[in-house]
Amino acid sequence: MSDFVKSRLNMKRRILIVDDEEINRMLLKNILSNDYEVLLAENGKEALEIARSEKERLTAILLDLRMPVMDGYEFFGLLKQDEVLKRIPVIVLTSDKEAEVKSLNMGVADFIPKPYDVPEVILARIGRIVQLYEDRNIITATQFDSVTELFNREYFLEYETIVDQYYPEDDKDMIAVNVNRFHVINATHGRELGNKVLSTIGKCIKDYVHNYHGIAGRFDADKFFIYIKDGDHAEKLYEAICASLKDVLEDTDCRIRLGVYKKASENPDIARRHDYAHLACNSIKGNYTEHVAYYDDEISKREHYEEKLIHDLDKALAEKQFKVFFQPKYKIQSGEPELGSAEALIRWVHPELGMISPGVFIPLFEDNGLISKVDYYVWKDAAEHVAKWRKEYGVNIPVSVNVSRMDMLSENLADEFVSIVDAAGIDVQSLLLEITESAYTDDKANIIATVKELREKGFRIEMDDFGTGYSSLNMLTDLPFDVLKLDMVFVRNIHSDERALKLVEFIMEIAKYLNVTVVAEGVELKEQYEQLKLLGCDVIQGYYFSKPLCADDFEELLRKEINHDN
Ligand code: C2E
Ligand code: CA
Ligand code: CA
Numbered sequence: 001m002s003d004f005v006k007s008r009l010n011m012k013r014r015i016l017i018v019d020d021e022e023i024n025r026m027l028l029k030n031i032l033s034n035d036y037e038v039l040l041a042e043n044g045k046e047a048l049e050i051a052r053s054e055k056e057r058l059t060a061i062l063l064d065l066r067m068p069v070m071d072g073y074e075f076f077g078l079l080k081q082d083e084v085l086k087r088i089p090v091i092v093l094t095s096d097k098e099a100e101v102k103s104l105n106m107g108v109a110d111f112i113p114k115p116y117d118v119p120e121v122i123l124a125r126i127g128r129i130v131q132l133y134e135d136r137n138i139i140t141a142t143q144f145d146s147v148t149e150l151f152n153r154e155y156f157l158e159y160e161t162i163v164d165q166y167y168p169e170d171d172k173d174m175i176a177v178n179v180n181r182f183h184v185i186n187a188t189h190g191r192e193l194g195n196k197v198l199s200t201i202g203k204c205i206k207d208y209v210h211n212y213h214g215i216a217g218r219f220d221a222d223k224f225f226i227y228i229k230d231g232d233h234a235e236k237l238y239e240a241i242c243a244s245l246k247d248v249l250e251d252t253d254c255r256i257r258l259g260v261y262k263k264a265s266e267n268p269d270i271a272r273r274h275d276y277a278h279l280a281c282n283s284i285k286g287n288y289t290e291h292v293a294y295y296d297d298e299i300s301k302r303e304h305y306e307e308k309l310i311h312d313l314d315k316a317l318a319e320k321q322f323k324v325f326f327q328p329k330y331k332i333q334s335g336e337p338e339l340g341s342a343e344a345l346i347r348w349v350h351p352e353l354g355m356i357s358p359g360v361f362i363p364l365f366e367d368n369g370l371i372s373k374v375d376y377y378v379w380k381d382a383a384e385h386v387a388k389w390r391k392e393y394g395v396n397i398p399v400s401v402n403v404s405r406m407d408m409l410s411e412n413l414a415d416e417f418v419s420i421v422d423a424a425g426i427d428v429q430s431l432l433l434e435i436t437e438s439a440y441t442d443d444k445a446n447i448i449a450t451v452k453e454l455r456e457k458g459f460r461i462e463m464d465d466f467g468t469g470y471s472s473l474n475m476l477t478d479l480p481f482d483v484l485k486l487d488m489v490f491v492r493n494i495h496s497d498e499r500a501l502k503l504v505e506f507i508m509e510i511a512k513y514l515n516v517t518v519v520a521e522g523v524e525l526k527e528q529y530e531q532l533k534l535l536g537c538d539v540i541q542g543y544y545f546s547k548p549l550c551a552d553d554f555e556e557l558l559r560k561e562i563n564h565d566n
Helices: 004-009 022-031 044-057 072-080 097-106 120-142 153-166 182-189 192-213 233-249 268-281 297-318 358-368 370-392 412-424 439-440 444-456 490-493 500-512 525-533 550-566
Strands: 011-016 034-039 058-064 090-094 110-113 170-180 217-218 224-229 256-261 290-292 322-331 338-350 354-356 399-403 433-436 459-468 483-486 517-521 539-541
Touching: 011 022, 011 044, 011 550, 022 120, 034 044, 044 058, 044 072, 058 072, 072 090, 072 097, 072 217, 090 097, 090 120, 097 110, 110 120, 153 217, 153 224, 153 268, 153 412, 153 433, 170 182, 170 233, 170 268, 182 192, 192 217, 192 224, 192 233, 192 459, 224 233, 224 268, 233 256, 233 290, 256 268, 268 290, 268 297, 297 338, 297 358, 322 370, 322 550, 338 358, 338 370, 338 539, 338 550, 354 358, 358 370, 370 399, 370 412, 370 433, 370 550, 412 433, 412 444, 433 439, 433 444, 439 444, 444 459, 483 490, 483 500, 490 500, 490 517, 500 517, 500 525, 525 539
Parallel strands: 011 034, 011 058, 058 090, 090 110, 256 290, 338 399, 399 433, 433 459, 459 483, 483 517, 517 539
Antiparallel strands: 170 224, 170 256, 217 224, 322 338, 322 539, 338 354
16 A cells, blocks of 8 residues: 555544435445545535535545436536546446446446445445545556646656567667757746646657557656657657647747657666657757757767766866967957957867867857856956956957856856956956857846846857847847947958948948947958948958967067067
8 A cells, every 4th residue: 555545544534425415415325434534415416516615625426316406317427627626536326227327327436226225335335436546646646747648757768668578579779859948938938837748748759659559658857768660750749749749839939859869679677768868858958959869870970979077077177188278369450450359269179079169169168157166266267367467468358258047047157257457456447248049038037137237247248140039129128238249240341242231231230329339250351351341340350460479489470560660
């Protein structure tokens, strides 16, 4: 017997007796009231009211069929329409043999024939039904996840082995389904909509696997798994889920991704089956053109590589394997281009793997929260270099550092920055903070609050990768920032494509309206540079002037600039 039942043993269970004859009600009440708390109703209508107000606390209903106002059949029909009430066992009281059969076919739990038998028999009969239903409800309650009505993790694993045992001849696939950035839906639209999304996906998956004799479960949050006879299910599932989500979400954007581990049944290691499907699923995270991915050797190799990077991170920080590079930014509107500032960009010089670009490890560390350690290292290093250049060359070259969205969630971010600049002995204006546009759109309220605090302390904010985060014009006017950093996709074709040029012209207008400075990055060609200058762009960063340089090379450049000026 489960703990749940045991805990309920001390409690008197409630039984509702529904009968229009007072004598019958009293007779039954007498028999039951030692063991049960008894409620009484004279007809279906009254019974329904009581049932609705008692809901979860009702253990069983004893029901007469022929009554005035609302008879037993109608009452039973209405009971079945309620998700909670339909689980309460109904025992029919009748003297009519035909009605016994009819009511059993309708789905009542049992019947007690009138006139009433020996009290012990009635009690035993009711006791047996109560026990049966409680156990059954407990099993369903623990087997299924309450939000989606799919199996929970434990039962999914249990059934997976059963499926293997019973259908050993079939090849079966493991499919993982995830919602892209589910936490954002929860955070910006509330848990209620989040749950609605999950239950809609759950229902869709349930219907699908039912047709193909598969099983499905929800693990934590937005992780679903499906174990199903080998076939081309993933694309069909994708279509089906997207279609049903459209109704729930209207204009809210929500996308899903699927990962498939084909012939998972050949791998006896059950945990690995899930891992591989999940890895395939994550291989297209943040990729908005692909929705389905299959586990293969490449994914497996990448997985090992990433595991190694995570494993090596602390050692790398301690041994200073990370090198901060500086890419110069030039002011271009007043005469000759002039070195005005730089962006700090990190590289990892790994003792075994060689030079690793931030494009590889930054997204990885953003995923698992380790990014903050790396960023802190860069911020400190950048501040110290600004101080060094001032001391050694008498110049003030501010440096922009990248602040990832994770960092923005830290409560004392502003204080951290203040202590970094204080420790280095530079002023707040010498450390510019780059925040990617999409961070603003993800979690607007929180980000705005943090940015406001930073600006109050005197820091200047650059909105990085502008044009890739889907801010609306409307939204931009609410967002606090000082510099707009035009993403390189806009720069790429500016010299060759009329439409690209028009777009940049438009962005320049916006910047003027918002009264912010514009930096263009990824400028590689003279034509791009000239075009941007013509359009009024203030600052240029890109290979046209210089690649990111290691600290020594950057100092060399500084020396040249100083000599050149003199
Ligand atoms: P980002 O912030 O947009 O940085 C600009 C990227 O463009 C850099 O790539 C830079 O080397 C590259 N770039 C600059 N000029 C040109 C050009 O003319 N042509 C082309 N094709 N590329 C150019 P990098 O250094 O590989 O950094 C990639 C991304 O990694 C950065 O994009 C940034 O999002 C991230 N990142 C780099 N360092 C850090 C860091 O310390 N912290 C965090 N959170 N992210 C960082
Ligand atoms: Ca940047
Ligand atoms: Ca950028």
